Amino acid sequence: MPWLQLKARIAPEQAELLEELLLAEGATAITLQDAHDDPVFEPERGTTPLWNETVLTGLYDDLEGLEIMLERLAAAWAETMPEEPCPVIEHELLADRDWEREWMEDFKPLRMGQRLWIVPSWHEPPDLDAVNLHLDPGLAFGTGTHPTTALCLEWLDGLAVASELDGLEVLDVGCGSGILAIAALKLGAAMATGTDIDPQALQASRDNAIRNDVAEHELTLCYPEQLAAGHRFPLVIANILAGPLVELAPTIAGHVAPGGRLALSGILEGQAEEVLDAYRDQGLSMDEPQLREGWVRLSGRRPA
Numbered sequence: 001m002p003w004l005q006l007k008a009r010i011a012p013e014q015a016e017l018l019e020e021l022l023l024a025e026g027a028t029a030i031t032l033q034d035a036h037d038d039p040v041f042e043p044e045r046g047t048t049p050l051w052n053e054t055v056l057t058g059l060y061d062d063l064e065g066l067e068i069m070l071e072r073l074a075a076a077w078a079e080t081m082p083e084e085p086c087p088v089i090e091h092e093l094l095a096d097r098d099w100e101r102e103w104m105e106d107f108k109p110l111r112m113g114q115r116l117w118i119v120p121s122w123h124e125p126p127d128l129d130a131v132n133l134h135l136d137p138g139l140a141f142g143t144g145t146h147p148t149t150a151l152c153l154e155w156l157d158g159l160a161v162a163s164e165l166d167g168l169e170v171l172d173v174g175c176g177s178g179i180l181a182i183a184a185l186k187l188g189a190a191m192a193t194g195t196d197i198d199p200q201a202l203q204a205s206r207d208n209a210i211r212n213d214v215a216e217h218e219l220t221l222c223y224p225e226q227l228a229a230g231h232r233f234p235l236v237i238a239n240i241l242a243g244p245l246v247e248l249a250p251t252i253a254g255h256v257a258p259g260g261r262l263a264l265s266g267i268l269e270g271q272a273e274e275v276l277d278a279y280r281d282q283g284l285s286m287d288e289p290q291l292r293e294g295w296v297r298l299s300g301r302r303p304a
């Protein structure tokens with residue numbers, strides 16, 4: 001059976017309204033994607049980074065009445081947001097495919113460093129003797145396919161290979177799918193705490209922890225404000241974009257114990273100096289940046 005797809009490019013702050021309207025018209029699935037890999041990193045200090053434009057698509061199994069549906073959408077938009085013109089909504093007929101399975105087929109097991117494999121939960125691990133992290137990202141960020149995550153996973157794997165992760169307590173700021181916190185545990189850390197501002201990320205992290213037989217006492221998941229300011233960790237990792245990393249430098253650096261290590265990711269090459277300065281100002285000694293596809297991972301240490 002073919003599908004009808006409606007698609008609009010829209011400002012991120014208007015996406016929620018259009019999503020509601022598409023759902024009200026009976027969309028079977030809604031997808032939100034960044035239009036470009038081009039985030040607005042510095043919207044304003046203290047606010048969550050946004051992307052300039054979002055691509056919103058709705059999928060319908062009812063192919064009849066397209067014109068009427070578009071008219072109803074335009075009328076509902078005008079009623080709710082009369083001051084803004086209704087976005088241009090394109091339509092397309094799509095041949096029948098198993099959309100969910102196609103996405104899953106694109107996500108293959110990935111090797112990170114020497115020991116670690118990220119294995120989609122629907123795949124068999126390619127190497128049973130490796131450290132295999134079984135992952136389903138759900139609605140959260142963090143599959144390992146993005147360079148920012150891969151740089152962090154390789155850093156964790158490198159520490160494990162050098163036996164510098166064993167028994168440590170790790171903080172993962174912006175845990176997303178939980179990929180970094182769970183990888184740290186599987187590579188030898190004793191305990192981990194993951195924080196995120198997004199409830200769906202905390203849920204995905206919880207699900208992935210269960211999927212990987214992580215015991216409840218090994219992984220604490222909470223909102224950032226629930227973590228005690230004085231709680232210091234020998235290893236802190238944060239993959240959350242340059243703006244918030246700079247903004248949160250006193251808080252994030254404040255969690256690094258004397259002699260402890262820090263890794264920061266989500267930083268574009270041109271932003272590395274500003275982030276380095278922010279963490280040097282907090283008393284950390286910082287290493288040479290590591291670069292991948294225009295993204296940078298920074299690491300450093302708090303003197304003992």
Ligand SMILES: C[S@@+](CC[C@H](N)C(=O)[O-])C[C@H]1O[C@@H](n2cnc3c(N)ncnc32)[C@H](O)[C@@H]1O
Pocket residue numbers: 048140141142143144148149152173174175176177178179180195196197198201224239240241244248266
């Ligand atoms: C780029 S994703 C990283 C996910 C995962 N840690 C990884 O490496 O793939 C960034 C995550 O940080 C979260 N986040 C953004 N700002 C945050 C903040 N101020 N404190 C905690 N989490 C934050 C987002 O909700 C998102 O889940």
